[in-house]
Amino acid sequence: MTTTPAVPRGLAGVVVTDTALGDVRGREGFYHYRQYSAIELAQTRGFEDVWYLMVHGELPDRAAAAADFAARTAALRTLPAEVREALPAIARAGAVSGPLAGLRTALSLLGASAGFRPVYDIGAEQRREDALAACAAVPTILTALHRLGQGLSPVEPREDLPHAANYLYMLTGSEPEPEHARAVEQYLISTVDHGFNASTFTARVVASTGADLAACLVAAVGALSGPLHGGAPSRALDTLDAIGTPDRIDGWIREQVLSGRRIMGFGHPVYRTEDPRSRMLKSLAQGFGGPLVDFAVEVERQVEAILAELKPGRELHTNVEFYAGVVMELCGLPRAMFTPTFSAARVIGWSANILEQAEDSKIIRPAARYVGAPPPQPVPAP
Template sequence: MQTIPPTAVPRGLTGVVVTDTALGDVRGSEGFYHYRQYSAVELAGTRTFEDVWHLMFHGALPDPVERAAFTARTAALRHLPADVSAALPAIARAGSASGPLAGLRTALSLLGASAGFRPLYDTGAERRGEDALAACAAVPTLLTALYRLGRGEEPVAPRDDLPYAANYLYMLTGSEPGPARARAIEHYLISTVDHGFNASTFTARVIASTGADLAACLVGAVGALSGPLHGGAPSRALDTLDAIGTPERIDLWVRERVLAGERIMGFGHAVYRTEDPRSRMLRGIAEEFGGPLVEFAVQVEGRVEAILAELKPGRELHTNVEFYAGVVMELCGIPREMFTPTFAAARVVGWSANILEQAEDSKIIRPAARYVGPPPAEPDPAA
């Protein structure tokens, strides 16, 4: 095997290009990211979630006729197969300590089996696309049902007449949301559909490169997302606000954590070296709601950035998407244990688009590791 020089590959594959994609990119030094040829933040402000879903799957924004057809088609797929619905109470009970995101892994596996998802390697583009639509439409139904069942409540059936975001809130709470809340969550969902080759997207593509079925790819992505360093931070960012408590405690609390080498959740990003454009957008949405929580969050943001600039000079550390995402979701009535699952309800579209793109490439993703253990081959001491 060819020897890999110690300096050839950075830790965590940071900056390593592993494939080509037409789905989008993140330009961290510019504070910009896009879905295909459009600014993702601009799309969040002007388009529906279904429009962006259509863009990611079909490569173009829909016209009004296409939008109506696509919206109706995906709404009809929100309803779960009877055998999947029947199994959800047991899944919710078994995963009560871990929450809906853990249950989603099991539920997706069952959905794939029930719907007859076949290996990507053995199916054509049309069938792959149908499977992807079915999975994406079902994820919000699965997540909200698992949440409610875990609380001893009955699931709320999806409504075909509500848009994606409004229907998600309706299934979660049992009440039809007002326009402001529905649109705020739609902004958030659109802004988190995709974001370059993040850990969960890369995981999904690695599994897709083996030719596995779409459910298997999504289960792997959900597993990656469950890690606190990836998708588990929105509620932790709000926990930070709770821990600080009052404006006069901000400086002392932050200085103690930074000097102890601890991470301030909701600040810093692996890619952005400037302000996260998603955070900027969500801060604006939060400020439209207003109130004590928003005012306090803005105060904390300003002081944390100032203290980080003082104690870590030369590093650009700003709020990331999780900080104001937590604030917006709290204002819209989403419980904290559903913050990361809500992220998954959006990112499943980006994962699926990446899976479909990867399925067009017959090359398996099979990197190498540099061995650093004891020199082989030593004799077996028991021989």
């Protein structure tokens, strides 16, 4: 009789494969892309350089290489006619669910119209080409779906703008302020990849079947759409709205803690110390300043103080979503686009993981422990 080994719920802490893409060291409050600190990359490099790193395994070694990659990916931003023409219908169908749900449909259509073939059947170079095409198209799809949902015409991408600035331009129709573009760029860089989270693992499972790149990305977006994975940046701002004013902070937090309800924007399943992404985004927010930032900082201070009083020994810090919501709000992004914006960055990490998984022909096929009624039992007569 074969004994199935016991594993923790949710596969927490279980190592399922090797990766050269990066890691999250939760007890240290540190994560990296390849051999570089993700936060240092966000502070010192542009989005295209980090994208290059995830695809090629190294940073561009000269300005010309960086410029060539930026120009190459910018040229891929324009959507195929079949996808562009279908977006109004996709936006109407997803009027309630929003751009993230529409992205699943649009990505499927993109893969079909671009002729994406199963990763099992193509070589590494073609896989990279498909990944670049999909990643470049996602911001265009998301911003177009948002604008169509608001009764506005999509804004065509501009090849002369960097990735983040072009994203804000397509979203608003106006060229963004440089400080807003840079803040959003740093947010995007900080969320490119983050270990084997649910959506990344989902992408790799589908890639292990040999499916085409679009299918893998659609699966990842589906995982991200779950409220336990994506969606928290806008909910963190909803928390600030619910509190309302500084004099209500103490009472509101105590009620949440004592009733056992979750405080959105706090806590992380991996980090046991401060989330480094939150630390960076807090600094960005404080650079802008203003009442919203001051209020968020005071809420953070009181949450930590009240938890120390009511739940001693239980550390709970802000996660990436708390100050991400503040930064995106200050940069003019509508709340409905917070999680879609996250996906516009994470698609780079998903694609890198898909490419890495495609190098291994072994399908991911875990086992389950059966806990139902003992079989075999006689089938009752009709």
